[in-house]
C-alpha cells in the first residue's frame with residue numbers, strides 16, 4: 001500500500017522529494033493528494049456558526065458582466081507594493097451582489113465535484129457565461145497586467161474552490177512550483193464570494209517578493225506533511241511577516257507565482273467559496289519537464305508539448321478585450 005493513499009505506484013516511486021513523474025490521475029485526485037500534505041495540527045474545537053448573508057436585491061447577469069468590464073482605480077503605490085510584497089489585497093474589486101450571484105452559480109457548478117478536503121473544478125469559464133465574464137474580466141485583467149507591469153496576459157486556468165465546513169489547511173506553497181510555465185510573470189487572483197473571517201481560512205501570504213529564496217533549498221515531501229511544517233518553521237525563524245487577515249466581501253487578492261501562501265482550515269458552518277484564476281505573460285512556454293505537482297496540466301494547455309509556447313485556445317489573451325465574451 002502507498003505511504004500516501006493518493007499516489008499511484010508511478011508517482012510514489014523514488015525519494016519523497018522526487019516530483020519528476022508525471023501526474024497520472026485527474027485533477028480531483030491531485031487536489032486530494034495535495035491537501036493531504038498539509039500539517040493540520042491537533043484536534044480543533046466546534047465550528048463557528050455564521051449566519052447566511054442576506055443582501056436583498058441581486059443584480060442580473062448583464063449588470064454583472066458590465067461591472068466586470070469597468071476599469072478599477074488602483075490605489076496609489078499598488079504596483080510598487082505588489083513588486084515589493086509579492087501580493088496585494090484590493091478592496092471593492094467586485095460588488096457584494098455580483099459576488100453573491102457568482103457564489104450561487106459556483107454552488108451549482110460544484111454540486112457534483114469530488115474531493116474530500118477541497119471540492120475544486122477548473123475550466124468552468126468554458127461552460128458558464130457568468131463565470132467567463134469574471135475570469136476573462138477586463139477589470140481583473142487590467143489590474144493583473146498593471147501589477148505585473150506587462151502588456152499582454154493569457155489565462156492559465158480558473159479554479160472554483162469550495163472548502164467545506166471542517167475542511168483543513170491548504171499547505172504552504174508557491175505557485176512557481178506548480179505551474180509548468182517558464183516565466184515568473186504569472187499572477188493568481190483569489191476572489192472570495194462571501195466574507196472570509198479568520199475562522200473560515202483566508203488565504204495568507206508571506207510578505208516579500210524575495211521571501212521564496214529562504215525556502216529554495218527545502219526538500220519537498222510528496223508523501224507527508226514535512227515540507228509544509230518546514231516552510232512554516234523557516235518563515236518563523238527568519239522573522240518573515242505573514243499577512244493573515246480576514247477578507248471583506250469584495251476584496252480580491254493578487255499574488256505572484258513566487259509568493260509563498262497558505263490558507264487556514266474552515267472552522268465555520270459555511271462553505272468557503274472562492275473563484276480564483278491564473279494569468280501569465282504572453283510568450284511564456286511550457287517548461288521542458290513538467291512534474292507531478294503540475295497535475296494534469298494538459299487540460300489547461302492542450303495540444304502543447306514541453307518547450308512550446310503556451311497559447312492554446314484554452315489560454316486566450318485576456319488583455320485588450322473590450323468585453324469578456326470577445327476571445328481570440
Ligand SMILES: O=C(O)CCC(=O)C(=O)O
Pocket residue numbers: 161163170175188189190203261262263274276
Ligand atoms: O483556497 C485555497 O485554500 C488555496 C488557494 C491557492 O493556493 C491559490 O489560489 O493559489
